[in-house]
C-alpha cells in the first residue's frame with residue numbers, strides 16, 4: 001500500500017472524488033493536503049517564481065506540505081478532459097500543462113511524481129488507458145485498475161449530479177465521500193441570486209478569495225456557479241460564440257457567465273479572477289462587455305497574495321446594496 005499525496009487545490013475541486021475512489025479501490029491511502037492556509041501560501045511563495053499567478057504559488061505550497069507524508073505525489077499533466085468536437089480544440093492553461101515539470105524542478109527530492117498525461121480528446125475510452133498507466137506506477141494489476149476506474153467513474157457521475165442539484169463541490173464531496181447530510185439552503189424566498197464564475201480553485205478556495213462565498217451566504221443570497229450547469233447548457237452557450245477561448249476552465253467561466261446573464265432571476269454576476277493570469281485578462285473583459293450589453297450588474301474581484309478581506313467585503317457589500325436598490329426599484 002502506498003500513500004498518494006493529492007494537493008487540495010487546482011483540479012482537486014472537480015476531480016478529487018474520482019481519484020480518491022480510484023486510489024482507495026486499489027488499496028492505497030490518499031493523503032490530501034489541508035485546505036489552503038497562510039502557511040501553505042508562504043511555502044508556495046517561497047518556492048515559486050515571483051510572477052506566477054497565485055493559484056500556482058499555492059499549488060507549490062500544497063505540494064511542499066505533502067512531501068514528508070506521501071510516497072507519491074499525484075500531479076497529472078492535464079491536457080484535455082473532453083472530446084474535441086464542435087468547439088474546436090481546447091486545452092488547459094500552459095501552467096497546468098507544465099505543472100509536473102515545474103514541481104519536479106522545484107522539489108528535486110520529492111517522492112516520485114505521478115505525472116500521467118490526461119488527454120481525453122479522443123473520447124472517454126482513453127480514461128481506461130490513463131487509469132492503467134497510473135495503476136502500473138503503483139504496482140497494481142490491469143484488472144484491478146480497470147475495476148477501480150469503473151468505480152471511480154460512477155462516483156464522478158454522482159458528484160456531477162450533486163453539483164447540478166446546486167451543491168458546491170466541497171459540500172458535494174462531504175455528502176458523497178463522508179455521508180454528510182445536505183445543508184438546507186439559507187437563501188430567502190424572493191431574495192437576491194448571484195452567479196459567481198471563475199476558476200474552481202479561485203471560487204471554492206475560501207483562503208484565496210477571502211471567504212467570498214461565506215460573505216454572500218451571510219447575506220442570505222442564493223449563489224450559483226458554472227459548475228452547477230450541465231455540459232448541455234454550457235455547450236449551448238459555446239455554440240453562440242464565434243470561437244472558443246481555447247482554455248478549458250476559461251471556457252467554462254465564460255459559458256457559465258453568459259448563461260447566467262440571460263437569466264432574469266439572476267441579479268448580478270461576480271467574476272473571481274486571479275491577478276497575473278494571462279487567460280483571465282480576456283475572460284474578464286469579455287464577460288464585462290457582455291454584462292454591459294445585457295444590462296446585468298457585474299463585479300470583478302481580482303485576487304492575489306495581498307488581497308485583504310476588508311477590501312473584498314466592502315466591494316461585495318456595495319455590490320449587494322446596489323442590487324437590492326435596483327430590485328426594489330423594479
Ligand code: SF4
Nearest residue numbers: 053093095274277278
Ligand atoms: S488559468 Fe490563470 S490562474 Fe489558472 S493556472 Fe493558468 S495562469 Fe494561473
